[in-house]
Amino acid sequence: MQKFKEEYMHVSFLHMTSRGLVCRKRTVRRECFSHIPSSTAPTQKMVIPHRELGRTGVKVAAIGLGCMGMSEYYGPTDDKESIAVLERSIELGSNFWDTADVYGIGKNEELLAKVLKTRRSEVFLATKFGGVRAPDGKFLGINGKPEYIRQALEASLNRLQVDYVDLYYQHRVDPSVPIEDTVRAMAELVKEGKVRYLGLSECSAATLRRAHAVHPIAALQIEYSPWTLDIEENGILETARELGKWRTTREALSCPENFSKNLDLVRQFEELAKAKGVASSQLILAWVLAQGQDFIPIPGTRRLKYLEENVGAANVTLSEHELKEIRKAIDSIKIYGTRYPEAGMKGLNI
Numbered sequence: 001m002q003k004f005k006e007e008y009m010h011v012s013f014l015h016m017t018s019r020g021l022v023c024r025k026r027t028v029r030r031e032c033f034s035h036i037p038s039s040t041a042p043t044q045k046m047v048i049p050h051r052e053l054g055r056t057g058v059k060v061a062a063i064g065l066g067c068m069g070m071s072e073y074y075g076p077t078d079d080k081e082s083i084a085v086l087e088r089s090i091e092l093g094s095n096f097w098d099t100a101d102v103y104g105i106g107k108n109e110e111l112l113a114k115v116l117k118t119r120r121s122e123v124f125l126a127t128k129f130g131g132v133r134a135p136d137g138k139f140l141g142i143n144g145k146p147e148y149i150r151q152a153l154e155a156s157l158n159r160l161q162v163d164y165v166d167l168y169y170q171h172r173v174d175p176s177v178p179i180e181d182t183v184r185a186m187a188e189l190v191k192e193g194k195v196r197y198l199g200l201s202e203c204s205a206a207t208l209r210r211a212h213a214v215h216p217i218a219a220l221q222i223e224y225s226p227w228t229l230d231i232e233e234n235g236i237l238e239t240a241r242e243l244g245k246w247r248t249t250r251e252a253l254s255c256p257e258n259f260s261k262n263l264d265l266v267r268q269f270e271e272l273a274k275a276k277g278v279a280s281s282q283l284i285l286a287w288v289l290a291q292g293q294d295f296i297p298i299p300g301t302r303r304l305k306y307l308e309e310n311v312g313a314a315n316v317t318l319s320e321h322e323l324k325e326i327r328k329a330i331d332s333i334k335i336y337g338t339r340y341p342e343a344g345m346k347g348l349n350i
Contacts, residue, residue, distance in 0.1 A: 047093040048314045051293055053124075056197070056218070058166075060124045062314045063285060064096030065089045065307070066300025070111055071104025072137075074302075079111060082302045086115045090122050092311045098298050100128035100171055101156050105137060109159035117161055126167035126219075127156050128201060130174065144174025146185035153189055169199035169221055179203075179211045187215040205239035212243050226265060226284060226330045241294070268329040278316050281306075285313035287326050 050059040070082040089095070099108050109127060116123060129152035132140040143152075153168065168189065170182060189195040199219030200211055211217050220240050224231050231237040266280070273280040281299070288297045299310045318326070 048311045050093065051296060053197075053218070058124065060096040060296065061094040062289060062296060063094055063310055064098055064296060064298035065094050066298045067097055067099045067108055067112060068103045069300045070302045071108035077104075078302065079114075081304070082111060083114055085302055085304055085307050086112065087119075088304055088307055089311075090115075090119055092307070094307070094311055095122055096124045096126070096296065096298065098126045098300075100131070100169075101152060101159075102128075102131040102133050102171065105133050105135065106155070106159050109156055113159060113161040120162055124166045125160070125162065126169065126199070127160070127165050128169040128171035128199075128221075129153065129156070130169075130171035130201075142172045142174045144170060144177040144179075144182040146181055149182065149185045150189070153194060157194065164194050164196065166196045167199050167219055168195040168197070169201050169219065170203075171201050173200070173203050173207055179207050180214050183211045183214040183217075190215070205235040208236070208239055208243065217243070224288070226269070226287065226326075229330070265329065265333040268333070269326075272322070272326060272329065276316070276318075276322065278313075279309055282309060282313035282316050283326070285310060286316035286318055287323070289314065290318050290323055 049062045051062050052059050065086075067082075067086075070079075070085070071077055086097070089097070097112060099112055101109060103109070104111070112125075116125070129149060130142050130144055132143050134140055153165075156165065157163065168186060170186070173179060174182065183198065186195065186198050190198065197218035198215060199221060200208060200217055201221035203211070203220065203222070208217065208220060220236070222231060222236060224237075231240075269280045269283055273283040276283060278286070285297045285299060288295050297310075297313075299306075301307050301310060
């Protein structure tokens with residue numbers, strides 16, 4: 001098998017409906033697609049379209065920017081280039097940044113602060129709490145206790161060097177704490193002006209309903225991609241749209257034990273993208289966008305060339321015939337493995 005480079009494409013999908021949005025993430029090895037040239041990479045003057053965040057009146061980029069990989073997981077970090085990516089994303093109008101307190105054990109939020117200190121008003125900023133890690137990176141568990149939530153937010157605000165965040169997610173649902181208690185504590189932060197909108201990540205339809213009964217949930221982060229269509233069948237998509245929420249996706253294709261088995265779908269996307277004259281990564285992003293105005297992908301990158309390519313996907317229009325061909329390809333392949341190893345799957349409330 002060919003040797004892959006360290007760059008990955010994090011395809012996070014935000015689904016916005018009448019009241020809000022839901023976001024989700026998946027990691028695809030970009031080098032599978034890199035040999036296909038992109039004819040739609042944006043020029044210096046191209047600006048990404050925006051989509052309204054439900055009924056909030058807030059408009060965010062149709063394609064956001066996932067920041068996790070700038071601080072860990074994918075080889076040596078390069079803060080200088082990451083800052084250049086952050087600055088360029090604002091220039092392109094990709095103003096929806098997604099981070100979390102556990103990314104780089106806080107280092108990712110500190111990295112974003114270097115740009116936010118002069119450009120805060122230009123960014124729709126989302127961060128998350130709930131995952132707890134030791135200084136050495138070891139995962140210690142999930143914490144959704146009310147007293148911890150305030151502590152986590154204050155720490156994030158300090159690292160980000162901002163007075164508020166636009167969207168605050170519970171990264172994982174704490175099974176030991178009633179979701180109602182967690183959301184009430186989060187709602188207090190909204191009242192105090194430290195958070196504008198609330199979100200959940202990787203939660204079930206039932207949990208979403210219970211949470212929304214306490215306070216409007218603007219966003220739901222859960223997986224949705226050509227490789228993971230679970231939300232179409234488990235009630236999450238239906239519930240999210242009923243309540244006016246959004247969702248996202250996460251990695252399965254990139255799991256080493258499943259990667260080679262799932263290459264068939266990658267190859268089909270390569271052929272479809274070649275016929276379209278775009279990069280396969282752009283075809284995937286365009287497919288997500290075509291699922292409705294309530295979807296917003298959040299691909300992650302720390303490379304300027306991939307940022308430009310991702311933004312270009314917002315200008316790829318798919319015909320009904322092309323959408324049918326893509327769905328036909330998706331339905332023709334059996335996907336192997338789960339999104340995470342066994343330990344990671346246990347942390348999902350789905």
